[in-house]
Amino acid sequence: MSELKDSEEVKKANRMRGKKHLKTTQEISQIVKDYYAERAEKVGDPGQKIAWCGVAVPKQPMQAMDVLAYYPEQYGTVVATRGNPFRFISRAEEWGLSREMCGYARITIGYILEGFPEDAPLGGMKRPDMLITTTAVCDTRVKWWELMGEMLEVPVYVLEAPEMPPIGRKGATITGGDMETAGIQIGRKDAPHTMGFGGQNYAGYIKFLEDVCGKKMDAKRLAEIQKASGRVSKIRREINEYRKAIPTPMGSADAFAAMFPGMYMPGTPLADDFYSRLRAEVKERMDNKIGIVEDEKFRLVWSGIPFWYNLGLINYFEQKGGVVVIDTAYGCAAQSSGNPNREPEKWGMNGMVASVVKAVVDYNCDGAILSYTPTCRALYVNQMEIQHTLMEELGAPSLLLESDMVDPSSFNEAQTMSRIDAFIEVVAEKAKQRKWTPYMKEQL
Amino acid sequence: MSDKMAPFREVVSNRHEWIAGRKKETGRKLAGYFCDYVPEEVLYAAGYDTIRITGGVGNVEKADNHLQSNVCSFSRRCFEQALQGVFDYLDGLVVPHACDVITKMYDLWAYRMESPDFIHYVWVPHKVFDKNAQAVMVGEIKRLKKELENHLGTEISDDSLREAIKIYDETRRLMKRVYRLRASNPPVISGRDAFTVALASILAPREDFNRWARDYLAEMEGKESSLERRPRVLVTASMLEDLDLIGAIEDSGAWVVADDVCTGSRYFWDEVGEDLEKPIDALAKRYLNKLPCPRSVGSMAPRREHILSLGDDYAVDGVIFYILRCCDAQLFQYPLLNQRTREAGHKVLYIQGDQTAGINEAITNRVKAFTEILGE
Numbered sequence: 001m002s003e004l005k006d007s008e009e010v011k012k013a014n015r016m017r018g019k020k021h022l023k024t025t026q027e028i029s030q031i032v033k034d035y036y037a038e039r040a041e042k043v044g045d046p047g048q049k050i051a052w053c054g055v056a057v058p059k060q061p062m063q064a065m066d067v068l069a070y071y072p073e074q075y076g077t078v079v080a081t082r083g084n085p086f087r088f089i090s091r092a093e094e095w096g097l098s099r100e101m102c103g104y105a106r107i108t109i110g111y112i113l114e115g116f117p118e119d120a121p122l123g124g125m126k127r128p129d130m131l132i133t134t135t136a137v138c139d140t141r142v143k144w145w146e147l148m149g150e151m152l153e154v155p156v157y158v159l160e161a162p163e164m165p166p167i168g169r170k171g172a173t174i175t176g177g178d179m180e181t182a183g184i185q186i187g188r189k190d191a192p193h194t195m196g197f198g199g200q201n202y203a204g205y206i207k208f209l210e211d212v213c214g215k216k217m218d219a220k221r222l223a224e225i226q227k228a229s230g231r232v233s234k235i236r237r238e239i240n241e242y243r244k245a246i247p248t249p250m251g252s253a254d255a256f257a258a259m260f261p262g263m264y265m266p267g268t269p270l271a272d273d274f275y276s277r278l279r280a281e282v283k284e285r286m287d288n289k290i291g292i293v294e295d296e297k298f299r300l301v302w303s304g305i306p307f308w309y310n311l312g313l314i315n316y317f318e319q320k321g322g323v324v325v326i327d328t329a330y331g332c333a334a335q336s337s338g339n340p341n342r343e344p345e346k347w348g349m350n351g352m353v354a355s356v357v358k359a360v361v362d363y364n365c366d367g368a369i370l371s372y373t374p375t376c377r378a379l380y381v382n383q384m385e386i387q388h389t390l391m392e393e394l395g396a397p398s399l400l401l402e403s404d405m406v407d408p409s410s411f412n413e414a415q416t417m418s419r420i421d422a423f424i425e426v427v428a429e430k431a432k433q434r435k436w437t438p439y440m441k442e443q444l
Numbered sequence: 445m446s447d448k449m450a451p452f453r454e455v456v457s458n459r460h461e462w463i464a465g466r467k468k469e470t471g472r473k474l475a476g477y478f479c480d481y482v483p484e485e486v487l488y489a490a491g492y493d494t495i496r497i498t499g500g501v502g503n504v505e506k507a508d509n510h511l512q513s514n515v516c517s518f519s520r521r522c523f524e525q526a527l528q529g530v531f532d533y534l535d536g537l538v539v540p541h542a543c544d545v546i547t548k549m550y551d552l553w554a555y556r557m558e559s560p561d562f563i564h565y566v567w568v569p570h571k572v573f574d575k576n577a578q579a580v581m582v583g584e585i586k587r588l589k590k591e592l593e594n595h596l597g598t599e600i601s602d603d604s605l606r607e608a609i610k611i612y613d614e615t616r617r618l619m620k621r622v623y624r625l626r627a628s629n630p631p632v633i634s635g636r637d638a639f640t641v642a643l644a645s646i647l648a649p650r651e652d653f654n655r656w657a658r659d660y661l662a663e664m665e666g667k668e669s670s671l672e673r674r675p676r677v678l679v680t681a682s683m684l685e686d687l688d689l690i691g692a693i694e695d696s697g698a699w700v701v702a703d704d705v706c707t708g709s710r711y712f713w714d715e716v717g718e719d720l721e722k723p724i725d726a727l728a729k730r731y732l733n734k735l736p737c738p739r740s741v742g743s744m745a746p747r748r749e750h751i752l753s754l755g756d757d758y759a760v761d762g763v764i765f766y767i768l769r770c771c772d773a774q775l776f777q778y779p780l781l782n783q784r785t786r787e788a789g790h791k792v793l794y795i796q797g798d799q800t801a802g803i804n805e806a807i808t809n810r811v812k813a814f815t816e817i818l819g820e
């Protein structure tokens with residue numbers, strides 16, 4: 001692919017960069033830069049270990065062992081938003097990875113094949129001493145991590161989390177607590193051995209870190225980090241609770257950026273400080289009824305991974321008087337859950353379907369945008385069922401939008417915008433005739 | 445051509461009608477299962493004949509309402525047939541934790557379909573070689589047994605499990621002998637016949653299959669080959685139920701003499717064995733340590749070893765990777781496995797499979813070109 005075509009494609013793809021509305025979230029770009037800069041600075045320190053991790057791997061044990069982590073999926077978003085994804089994607093495809101495979105994986109494998117170039121966005125990910133992933137959410141990563149292990153000749157740990165379907169044939173039941181894990185059920189009471197296996201895998205993860213780092217885990221320090229991390233999670237739940245307000249004081253255009261400290265540095269003072277200030281800002285906006293849009297006409301949930309090179313799509317709904325209030329892939333737990341006047345009979349075939357249906361209820365939404373990345377099976381194998389269940393149980397419309405999360409060549413702008421316009425007409429009309437009353441926890 | 449092949453051909457080519465008819469004759473219950481990680485022996489001991497769920501080749505219409513085109517054509521075809529009522533003859537269904545997509549077969553079937561009345565999910569670890577895997581697999585087999593006992597109101601004894609294991613192990617031994625008929629050069633039987641027998645082994649009731657296979661081997665073992673010498677091919681794939689692929693390879697002038705396929709050698713290569721004091725422990729050990737599906741952690745090395753060792757034993761000239769579109773586990777292993785296979789001296793062809801399209805002219809032409817290269 002020529003340099004010229006590369007630059008034209010990138011320019012086109014970056015046409016719809018996301019616009020953040022809140023003051024605090026403007027800091028994220030610098031926080032991400034600092035995160036990578038800190039790693040680049042420390043990489044040569046004696047004894048410093050580097051890990052490449054799957055996003056759902058518990059971070060706190062690594063923090064307690066002073067392991068510096070990179071997250072290839074997150075780095076895929078960095079390349080998609082700040083660089084030229086074609087450079088690595090095309091390299092991986094030439095090597096033998098198919099276009100139908102995970103875009104994050106193709107970027108990472110291409111980056112390895114390119115030899116960890118220093119001119120990669122934010123300086124790239126430094127060569128790892130270990131690779132860690134989990135089976136939670138997606139088992140594609142198991143194969144991706146094993147492939148990297150063979151290519152890089154470093155040890156790999158797979159933290160296996162036994163995901164179980166609901167008991168019986170009536171589908172999932174779901175509580176507010178389940179929203180912390182996007183409805184994914186690890187282990188089941190009638191299969192206690194699965195929970196035991198999950199526990200053994202967590203213990204194995206600690207042992208793996210100890211072996212690679214050549215030192216014992218400091219249990220006291222880990223407990224402190226977990227406590228600090230728990231406090232950050234609590235603040236994030238409070239922020240989400242405020243987002244239920246009409247008009248919503250914070251939408252997903254800000255939240256997709258704001259998730260970074262919570263997801264990648266949960267037990268740190270920086271994350272605590274960031275979310276404390278964000279909470280204050282969101283609360284102030286809520287108390288003063290300052291919405292993302294002036295006259296909020298409809299409210300949406302975003303299900304799935306956003307198109308990182310095109311986050312401006314989220315803002316497009318705002319131009320039409322609507323707002324994407326919440327997303328379900330990166331933590332949509334709040335302080336409370338449920339709406340007594342909007343309770344479906346069934347929540348759908350599994351917990352992941354149920355989590356989207358519940359988000360529509362909990363966040364007083366009228367419909368949902370269901371992103372569809374054809375290269376990802378784990379998240380998107382549920383999307384049609386989410387669409388059916390939303391309509392069957394809540395009469396809520398939804399729109400399937402197709403594009404890869406990091407490969408802009410898959411995005412058809414004209415077709416996408418025309419489908420969005422048609423959907424907005426439907427959902428705005430539906431919102432005018434709500435047959436349910438919005439609900440929020442009274443003490444807020 | 446032996447007429448002892450006739451029953452295998454009939455069950456494969458006319459599988460659903462044949463199976464439904466046979467069920468009426470035997471009066472036994474019938475349980476379907478996905479993939480090769482479900483311990484069929486437990487179902488058999490509970491009184492079910494077992495049948496592997498296959499997708500066949502054809503269009504997808506009804507299932508498009510539930511699964512998008514980024515899901516493999518095998519799964520979409522299976523659910524298409526379920527919605528059409530093709531599997532209405534089933535009394536039970538067991539779905540294992542194989543990959544993300546097969547897992548959703550359970551979710552969809554349990555939630556959207558009313559039959560069969562017994563449906564069960566077996567969680568199988570990805571880390572099949574992990575030291576803790578045995579305990580969780582034993583737990584899952586016991587849970588399956590208990591659910592069956594609750595559903596049927598009868599106890600499944602250790603003796604009935606032992607009996608089932610012996611019958612299924614006999615199938616495995618018979619299948620290995622059928623495969624050995626292609627070790628000679630030229631082979632005694634074609635790849636098409638061997639794959640037909642292998643497919644019948646996952647479709648037909650056990651007693652029927654074992655009887656047919658014994659009769660077939662009695663006629664074929666020790667027989668001189670009447671076939672010509674040709675280049676020899678190994679096929680590696682996940683599901684391979686489209687025998688048109690084998691036909692295309694053999695019509696182009698090669699023999700398919702071996703495979704690394706979950707409807708072929710991976711299904712029967714490993715036995716449970718003689719130590720049956722604790723039959724559930726023995727089953728767990730067998731299913732964890734069998735030739736692994738690419739989805740399993742640590743599967744690359746045994747797969748590579750299996751392919752290369754078959755390459756030696758069966759004097760293979762070329763290897764064909766037949767990978768269903770969107771099968772992530774296979775696709776991630778392909779680049780390095782391809783590299784290692786070439787390093788071992790084999791020529792390699794990659795074919796993207798699609799059970800909604802079948803074997804088209806483009807594939808046939810590529811196979812012909814590959815066979816010509818092998819013959820040079």
